[in-house]
Amino acid sequence: MDLILQHLVNALALSAVYALVAIGISLFFGVIGIVNLAHGDIATLGVFASLAVFQFLLAGGAMDITALSAPAAMATLAALAAGLVVAALSGVVFYRVAFFPLRAAPPIIGLLCSVGVGFIIRESILNFYPNGRNPQPFPAIIPPDLIEIGGVIIQYKHIFVIGTAVIVMFALAYCVERTRFGRAMRSILNNREVAQSLGVSTFKVTVALFALGSALAGLAGLMNALYYNLVQSDMGTLLTVKGFTAAVIGGLGNIYGALLGAVLVGLIEAVTAGFIPDGSAYKDVAVFGVLIAILIARPNGLLGRLSAERV
Amino acid sequence: MLRAGLVMLSILAGFALLALFLRKAEGMVLAAIVAGIFTIVALPASRNAAWRGLAILQAHPRAAVAACAIGAVLLPIFLHNDGYWIHVLSIAMIFAIMAIGLNVHLGEIGLVNLGYAGLFAVGAYASTLLSQAGAPFWLATLFAMTVCWTTGGLLGFFSVRTSGDYFALVTLGFGLIVQQLIINLTWLTQGNNGITNIPAVSMLGHTSKMPIDLGIVRLVPETNFFYLCLVALCGSLVLARHYQKVWIGRMWTALRQDAIGVSCFGLDVPRFKILTVAFGSMFAGLAGSLFAHEIGFISPDDFTLLHSVEVLASVILGGIGNLFGVTVGAIILSVAPEKLRFLGDYRLLMYGAMLVVLLIYRPLGLLPDPRRRFESF
């Protein structure tokens, strides 16, 4: 029982990270019809921006980042904010430079273009970031303490990752359901042409969405970095694949579906790794096996809209 | 007659230039050539001239094909018997075979397959395992093609149930699963260590490790595979073209544009889709078998998502649906990284940048299929 709960906690932490990536992928697909395979790499870019700020501020070795002091808090905030801003900006830039010119081209071209963008980001970090070829330690700003509840060990970083994700999800849900921006966004998801004819500026909303989605990806990257305290240039690939899977399981274009998909992916991974002997080697196989099974049963994902073709 | 002769001469000259380019062009020369090609593509006047040139080629198809065949056969000599480049071109041709197969999925019925390297892996391992058990190369290849055909049929089943980007994800998952299985099923595949000592191909006492002695010249051993791959590539082109020209090709086009319409004229769409995906996957078996025997060593690293994307990029850059374009695209994309070696660590960065720039400026590829201008794909 304890073991099950323990795995559940680990799974939820994974799910939280995947969910933040999946939401961006799902939303981008909803508004521009392109699967963005560079999404995880944008997260990586944010993480490395954050790391750069940390390394700059901690260069003298005078500051203890884990201490509960005002300068340490400021430094942490500055670094994390830098990560989010860089991710958001790069998302917007890539939309404008790579996806916007391709809006009339078939979706597969956009997908391939995003693969090219992913290459550029990964290789740029590899080549231009100091010591970018090797995995780098990320400051452990979360104390390594843990609490034990009925035999289940919960680390502070578990609480941090899950907590942040939950708060962000609620904020996002509010934003989507209640604000003007959310309405505009939903109208575009529903029907781009109709939204346009009703006076919604699809370009502005799409740009805003790319900023938001990419910032969420950046946040996911940061949480991943804080969780493992290790970052490397190709960490984004895994985030993309898992986020994409979660988004598809839930149904592309559906935020809540992405959330559900992420929880499922996290659970399947944790269960395979935890309960099947030698399972961790097969956890990706299990995830994709379930994915394929779900797609056969529900070809448009769990919460996906059924699209009927007009005859 | 005179024109046909000129066509042949210019194609042969093209092959000689290609060889020269491969062997000699370095650094700045290469950059200048690439810039030149971009200018030609970008300037309407020069582009029109290039199209006119192509039109002349198309007006003399027999001469053009004959000259291409002669040029390809003579290429090892043009390359001054340089084993390295002959080897690179063999690999390029293997990629071209894959691109022809993937074009059946993507070009003919519009299925985005992100796991073609998975099929390639299945073919390579199937062929290797049989070959190590003592089977001759041709039998191992046939076996690999059959296994890939079957695996492709399974994938095709998913294409019936799922659509568009969902099928893309299924294939992405398929590619990753195949790779994970290769890594983990060590008793069969040796896992991450890979399989070494794949037997050489031998025919009538001549093995692929021996040089080809023609009396006047002694061609390096790499030439064996060069010619083997050339034959396989030509065979693949002929096969794909043959299927395009009969009712199957017609139904591919009709199905791609309107599945409901063709189903009302008697086409069993699910069955046809499954057979088509299986047919396209078969080429991966041929390519995999050639690859395994050419390199003599295979490991999971040869069959990553990156390889799938590379094949996909070949098809798209060359021009979806155009067999000639697809072949050229694959050869360019597999030779380019070799020629970009002078960039050292920035090689893949430039590769990514080139991909993005090319897609933005020529989203339908270098040699688009003219009949597709009324299609969204």
Add this chain to the structure above:
Amino acid sequence: MTASATLLDIRGAAKSFGGVRALDGIDLQLAAGEVLGVIGPNGSGKTTLFNLLTGVVRASGGTVRLADSGANLLDLKPWEISTLGIARTFQNIRLALGQSVLQNVLVGAYRQNRTSWWQVLLTPQTVAAREAQAVEKAMEALRFVAPALATTPDRIVGELPYADRRRIELARAVVGDPRIMLIDEPAAGMNPHETSEIADDILRIAARGMSILVIEHKMKFIATVASRIAVLNFGRKIAEGSYEQIRTDPNVLASYLGRKGDHLAAAR
């Protein structure tokens, strides 16, 4: 009124999309060799009826039987229905625009002239002979339906005017020698001259012995081609009979033609 045997027998055909009843139990009989017109306002279920008959849309209930075949058509897949000798055209023309006229018509000849994948690989001569037969049939169908197009079979469909595309659709349906043709709004978007040409085409096809079910909005058109007319509204059949009969039917006047009575006047 023809007295010949019923060829297609539709009983209680129903379809609901979610809660909307697009078709609410339609009974309709098509006699061998007749042209039956189906009219009704937009959304009355005409195209849905065609989609049920060709298996494109799954029915919620009812049976459709051919005179000599026991199977319920509503349980079959589109390609199975096609092999029973039913062909159709589409309201929103569904052709491969980037292909030639001939290539499009050849799609309709698929059923009789197909070969297997193995035959394509192993016996190219057989396949070539079958292909030649198919081309022969397609050209014949083109000459029959659209003689003008038959002189330029290699033109790309995307470059042709709307009326010609309609004719290509007709030719594609005719080429497989179906027993029953379902023609969906053949005159939509055409000028009066083209409309009367299409009417002639349909009468010629009927003269070949095919039974035809035709949907149309234009009353004059339907009065010209159809020997009998069924009127649909809200997924139900509200009247059936000759043009004169339905023209005076109070149900039809009340529910459908009330506002469009002038169409009838124009058609007289």
